[in-house]
Amino acid sequence: MSSFEIASQNLKKYFQEIPSIASLFETNPERGKDFAVSTEHIYFDYSRQRASKETIESLCKMAEYLKLKEKIDAMFSGKRINQTENRAVLHIALRNFQKNPIFIESDSHEKIDVMPEVSRVLDQVKIFSEQIRNGAKRGATGKKIKNILCIGIGGSYLGPEYLAIACKPYAKDMNLAFLANIDGTDFREKTQDINPKETMVIVISKTFTTAETMQNANSVVEWMESKINKSRQEILSRHFIAVSSDLKNVASFGIEESHTFALWDWVGGRFSASSAVGALPLSLYLGFDNFHKILEGAHWMDQHFLTAPFRTNIPVISGLLDIWNIHFLGCKSRALLPYSQGLSRLAAYTQQGEMESNGKCVDIEGNPVNYDTGEVIFGEPGTNGQHSFYQLLHQGKQIIPCDFIGFVEPSYDDVCNKINKVSHHEELMTNFFAQPDALAFGKKNEKPHENFPGNRPSSSALLQKLTPFTAGLLLAWTEHRIAVKGFIWGINSFDQYGVELGKKMGKEHRERIIEYKKNHLLPSENLNSSTKILLEKFLLKKIS
DSSP: OOHHHHHTTTHHHHHHHOOOHHHHHHHOTTHHHHTEEEOSSEEEEOTTSSOOHHHHHHHHHHHHHTTHHHHHHHHHTTOOOBTTTTBOOOGGGGGOTTOOOOEEEOTTSOEEESHHHHHHHHHHHHHHHHHHHTTSSOOTTSOOOOEEEEEOOGGGTHHHHHHHHHTGGGOOSOEEEEEOOSSHHHHHHHHTTSOGGGEEEEEEOSSSOOHHHHHHHHHHHHHHHHHSOSOHHHHHHHHEEEEESOHHHHHHHTOOGGGEEEOOTTSOGGGOTTSHHHHHHHHHHHOHHHHHHHHHHHHHHHHHHHHSOGGGOHHHHHHHHHHHHHHTSOOOEEEEEESOGGGTTHHHHHHHHHHHHHOOSBOTTSOBOSSOOOOEEEEOOTTTGGGTTHHHHHHOSSOOOEEEEEESSOSSSOOOOSSOSSOHHHHHHHHHHHHHHHHHHOBOOSSGGGOBOOOOOEEEEEESOOOHHHHHHHHHHHHHHHHHHHHHHTOOTTOOGGGHHHHHHHHHHHHHHHHHHHHOOOOOTTOOHHHHHHHHHHHTTOOO
16 A cells, blocks of 8 residues: 555545535634634635634644645755656746756756856846847847737646736837747747748757747748848748757757756656746746746745645645545546636646646556546637536536636726626626635525535635736646646656657658658558557548
């Protein structure tokens, strides 16, 4: 039996005894106050979770037994907690404003402080972004840069894209687009409305070998060559920059070292939005000062996570409640429901973070786990989601815990009209207040189709306004909530070998397609009957 299974034994009796959410409120009129964490920047209410005081205490004791605090400290202090790849996990160092040294151990066992290098790259981003924004650096034809085209996939774009959309009210004079999918449709649509003479391209790949990213980059180079009457090297030197840890591959592509911004192996892709992966496009788009505020918000949550007691620690409590819902209430999915259009990509970012990090079938030592890890994440901004999938949330047989996120103030000046008595933001927030209660308490009705069973758990987070600071805070909350669950389950949340097999098999099919284009012989070796037929239909360009 694993440590997690042993530690969670005591929770089984609370699951058997736990009353309904409505009963929990009836027996404790102060539940709304008692089951909440109030801070200067975020109010987190988990009173509508189906958990008693004893449940929370037992979850915290389980975390203590499994040495959660020690594991958090190990992450912050630069220990190599990513054991399968023998790496530290130090995205927190990217926003370490206290400037205290954070050491990692080199392969030669030398202690190296990462902070000077972090500061160097941040300074490099600041100088470069300001030169582009003020026109000191221009394109190959002398035109001022107005567009940023960011090429990367997975962690190289989901975090920055979430932040870019969240902080759009703070953007001025720049357009930002993300080219991720290898589908040529993405390439066509992202390039059709921008002037290449006014465009800076950021190629993001740790190894500079990611198949989709490099093929998109090659196509963008040729697109620019066809539109700008300059040499390839001049276009690369004036319109291309790189974020990578492999200077050799970047140089082979043709991007100058002075236009290359470092990544480190102690920053995982899906945890890299605070690095140059996010710093470059967001500093160009928003200005460096606004990107710095994103880091400040993330740092605030880092310190809260590091120092707050478990009972009032938002990432810890939210992660422990996820575990409670998954293992004891049988809830294998979670809905992320931001009542803010600016958070329209938060669900996609969280989806990758959660499912790529914690979707594991072995523990950190490589032993099979006998319990579910990870959860399926989905979501949509309110009120769009209400007219899409809330039917299942309210009346579906499966119960899906929900996270609601709302803001006191709107992102822009509020929209009002002379007919409606409430503003757009006020109307939006009526739903933020109503939906958690409808899920928790339901409504009895003699007509079966109009009966709402209730007893469906949710949490609510209320913040003042969606700003760069609060966008960074939400980013870090997501990162740390993921880590809490991985630490409790005893898995490695910081590798992602599960993505490798499909990529390897894709390369084999690439070779088959290349071979067919040369000799027109249909491939058949080492293919099952299904794949053989599908591939043949594709190569012959007809399905009948």
